[in-house]
Amino acid sequence: MDEPELARDLQRAGYLADEALVTVLWLAGELQRPLLVEGDAGVGKTALALALARALGRPLVRLQCHEGLDLAQAAYEWNYGRQLLAIRLAETGSAPLNERDLFAREYLQPRPLLQAIAGESPCVLLVDEIDRADEAFEAFLLEVLADWQITVPELGTIRARHVPAVVLTSNGTRELSDALRRRCLYHWLDYPSLAREMAIVRATLPEAEAALTEQAVAFVQRLRREDLDKTPGVAETLDWIRALHRLRLPALPDDPQALMATLGCLLKTREDRFQLGPERVRQLVEGRAAGVAESAA
Numbered sequence: 657m658d659e660p661e662l663a664r665d666l667q668r669a670g671y672l673a674d675e676a677l678v679t680v681l682w683l684a685g686e687l688q689r690p691l692l693v694e695g696d697a698g699v700g701k702t703a704l705a706l707a708l709a710r711a712l713g714r715p716l717v718r719l720q721c722h723e724g725l726d727l728a729q730a731a732y733e734w735n736y737g738r739q740l741l742a743i744r745l746a747e748t749g750s751a752p753l754n755e756r757d758l759f760a761r762e763y764l765q766p767r768p769l770l771q772a773i774a775g776e777s778p779c780v781l782l783v784d785e786i787d788r789a790d791e792a793f794e795a796f797l798l799e800v801l802a803d804w805q806i807t808v809p810e811l812g813t814i815r816a817r818h819v820p821a822v823v824l825t826s827n828g829t830r831e832l833s834d835a836l837r838r839r840c841l842y843h844w845l846d847y848p849s850l851a852r853e854m855a856i857v858r859a860t861l862p863e864a865e866a867a868l869t870e871q872a873v874a875f876v877q878r879l880r881r882e883d884l885d886k887t888p889g890v891a892e893t894l895d896w897i898r899a900l901h902r903l904r905l906p907a908l909p910d911d912p913q914a915l916m917a918t919l920g921c922l923l924k925t926r927e928d929r930f931q932l933g934p935e936r937v938r939q940l941v942e943g944r945a946a947g948v949a950e951s952a953a
Contacts (some may be wrong), residue, residue: 657685657712658681658682659678659679659682662678662681662682662685662711663675663678663744664769665712665919666678666707666708667859668709668711669706669707669708669711670707670710670859670860671700671703671704671706671707671708671711672817672852672855672856672859673704674852676843677704677718677843677845680841680842680843681704681708681843683841684821684822684841685821687841688781688819688839689839689840689841690801690822690823690824690839690841691823691824691840691841691842691843692700692786692824692825692826692832692836692837692840692841692842692843693823693824693826693843693845694825694826694827694828694842694843694844694845695826695827695845695846696827696828696846696847696887696889697827697886697889698887698888698889698890698891698892699845699846699847699848699889699890700845700848700889700890700891701823701825701845702782702784702825703891704823704845705718705780705782705784705823705825708780708821709779709780712780712821714777714778714780714821715775715777715779715780716779716780716781716782717768717771717775717779717780717781717782717820717905718768718781718782718783718784719767719768719769719773719782719783719784720784720785721783721785721786721787721788721789721793722785722788722789723788723789723790724790725788725789725790725793726793727793727796728767728795728802729767730767730768730796731766731767731768731769731770731796731800731806732764732765732766732767732769732770732794732806732808733761733765733767734759734764734765734810735764737764738763738846742758742763743758745951746899753840754794759810761811761812764808764811768781769781769797769800769806770806770814772820772822773805773814773815773816773817773818773819773820774814774816774817775802775817776817777818778818778819778820778821779818779820779821780820780821780822780823781795781820781821781822781823782823782825783822783823783824783825784825785825785826785827785828785829786824786825786826786832786836787826787827787832788789788829789830791833794832794833794836795833795835797836798835798836798839799835801822801836801839801840802839803815804816804819817920824840837867847880847887847889848890850874850875851879852880853873853876853877853890853893854869854870854873856890856894857869857872857873857893857894857897860894861894861897861898861901863901864897864898864900864901865901865905865906865907867907868897868900868901868905868906868907868908869897871907871908871941872893872896872897872900872908873893873897874886874938874943875908875941876892876893876896876922878940878943879922879940882931882932882940883931884923884928884931885925885926885927885928886923886925886928888922888923888924892921892922892924893922895921895922896918896919896921896922899918899921900918903918908941912934912935912937912938915937915941916932916934916937919932919937
């Protein structure tokens with residue numbers, strides 16, 4: 657698959673990627689290297705992995721990272737219930753058992769990392785929000801990403817049947833190690849431009865009125881320049897326009913109070929919600945940038 661074909665397949669999967677993103681994604685596949693995608697929450701990092709799986713026709717294996725993530729949750733654990741049952745059966749004399757039998761492959765329960773490298777077919781592995789996991793887990797992940805293998809002390813080394821396409825995402829809540837970054841190709845995913853976000857909305861919500869889409873996307877683009885705690889991402893834009901369409905609005909209403917009733921789709925903190933009064937909302941609808949009102953005063 658070449659770059660233009662990958663771009664077309666991603667678009668058919670509902671993801672409009674720019675040339676730089678398509679290139680680095682294609683190179684990651686050609687070089688069999690993981691791709692680390694950083695950016696603010698809501699810019700489409702997770703959606704990229706979902707679209708890549710659809711574009712390649714592969715299953716998606718997702719590892720959602722969090723504080724305290726350990727080996728049992730990420731890679732594998734032993735089926736202690738079945739092991740205990742085997743021990744009890746052996747005690748009755750119905751089935752002889754030794755220690756090696758207890759740690760046979762049949763008692764191993766694969767978790768996302770082992771599923772990804774030991775599966776019978778190639779997959780897309782999404783390691784989502786790697787910055788939320790601690791450094792100890794990040795160190796373990798290096799073996800998987802560098803050698804495509806996982807070492808199980810009781811069994812030995814399990815090597816990948818197929819090298820997965822790996823996408824790691826990070827919101828930048830902590831700095832990742834140099835060792836992890838060296839093993840990955842890198843892309844910073846920013847908020848889309850006005851034209852690209854318009855194209856995303858039109859592709860995702862073709863039923864929404866053209867005037868509504870144009871005005872709403874322009875409003876969100878201006879809103880992102882406000883001093884907000886949580887800047888709305890593309891997902892919030894889509895939610896908002898979907899809500900406005902369900903309200904049967906052909907365009908943004910002239911009454912800012914009517915518009916404010918829908919801003920819960922965009923603004924997700926108390927501070928942000930109460931920062932924008934009716935007058936500021938009206939200014940954003942009219943296309944006035946931050947600071948215009950103060951300058952005029």
